[in-house]
Amino acid sequence: MGGPVGGRTRDPVRVLIVEDSTVVRQLLAHIVAQDPRLALAGAVASAEEALRDLRRIRPDVISMDIRLPGMDGLEATRRIMAEQPTPIVVVSDAVADSSLRISMNALRVGALSVVEKPIGFSSRNYAAVAETICTQLFIMSQVPVIRRRPIGQAEPAARPVTESAAMPQRHPSILGMAASTGGPPALARILGSLPADFPVPVLLVQHMGAPFMEGFASWLDGIVPMTVRIAPEGERPLPGHVYVAPGDRHLVLSPAGTLRLLDEAPVGGQRPSANLLFQSLARVAGPAAAGVLLTGMGEDGAQGLTELRRAGGFTVAEHESTAVVYGMPAAAVRMGGVSVSLPLEMVASRLLRLVPAGAVRELRP
Known part of the structure; x- marks a missing residue:
């Protein structure tokens, strides 16, 4: 059943399905049963x-x-995370805006990722949707989750971080941010602490299924002061705006200082790629750019953040004490690509020190 891990056989991951539609519940049970990495532990309505x-x-x-x-x-997610913390993958109807908003809020209270709900065996993308569901269930089962305190009780403070990174000599004119697993609530917390007139544009890569990106940008736009939208091809980014990489396309800054959307192959399995975003900022803006790399599995963004720091940009990685998954930030630290590692609650205040109101001129590549 399971593959060998360190010389032993790993037991299949036990999955509990919570789905009120009998048809979809049976379809999900079938999908789980077909994957040797998984085992159906239960299915409830x-x-x-x-x-x-x-x-x-x-x-x-x-x-x-x-x-x-x-x-x-x-x-249910809130209760589970308070009573018996268990990794949760939200299976959502990507087309229903109200469902997607609830799904995004479920991420804020502890769910780890959102995947598209399967329609049926005959649907055109059934195989891809089924594979994504199984892979997410398998991967997320390995994420250590913590007990979330009920609303109204304060979370314990993150361990203080001692750092002595010097502030850059010039104020950045553009900011890149990237995240994967655990990213939506982290991004909401940081961007929610920045003012509507934040004086630089923000270019953002979030690893998420392509059908969810429009809804993700809309959800973020509704809860943070800045204007959030899917990045348009060829536009010059404006201060006070967050430009989200669209589903399944890379977002980069062009030599002319405009937004470019690329259909090139995935980089390290990712499209959009945080590496490509940070690398473009390094080439085009150099010391006039800053980069923030947050929670996520794998190493996407680490090489690009390293190149940005070498080009004179100021780089921030989320500290291990708050990252849901410390993979991407840890890789950037190992490569020497991080000016400073900060717990999540300290990132926004550092950004406000980097780019104080009225201090930034227009980016001139």
């Missing part, structure tokens, strides 16, 4: 059943529907 059976089933990962009878998937 409501959040109440999931909470009742959680301690008995003890799954390694949960596939969570959002629209459920009675308690919805958002409240």
Whole structure:
């Protein structure tokens, strides 16, 4: 069943499916059963059943529907993270805006990722959707999750970080940000602490399924002061705006200082690629750019952030004490690409020191 890990055989990952539609629940059970990495631990039709059976089933990962009878998937995620923390993958209808907003908020209370809900065996992209679901369930089952305190109780403060990185000699004129697993709530927290008139544009890469990117940008736009939109081809980025890489296209800054969207092959398995974004900032802006690399699996963004720092840009990585997954920031630290590592709650204040109001001129490549 499972593959060898360190000389032993790994047991399949136990999956609990929470889905009120009988048809979709059976389809998800079939998808899980076909993957040798996974084993079906249970399939229930409501959040109440999931909470009742959680301690008995003890799954390694949960596939969570959002629209459920009675308690919805958002409240279920909040309860699970408070009572018995378990990795959760939200399975959402990508087309329904209201469902997607609830899904994004589920990420804020502890869910790890959002994937597209399968339609049926005959749908054109069934195989790709099924593979994505299985891969996300398998990968997220390995993420250590922590108990979330109920709303109204303060989270314990992150361990203070001692750092002595000098501030750059010039104020950046453009900022790049990138994240993967755990990214949406981290980005919401940082961008939510920046003013609407933040004096530089922000270019953003978030690893997420292509069908969700429009909804993700819309969700972010509704909860942070700055204007958030999907990056348009050929436009010159404006201060106070966040430009999100669209689904399945790379976002880079062109030599002319405009936004470019590329259909080139994935880089390190990722499209959009954080490496390509940071590398373009290094080439075009150099010391007039800053980069922030947040939580995520793998190493995307680490090489690009390193090149940006070598070009004179100021670079920030999320500290291990707050990262949901410390893979991408850790890789950047190992490569020497980080000016400073900061816990999540300290990133926005550092950015406000980097680019104080009225201090920045227009980017001139």
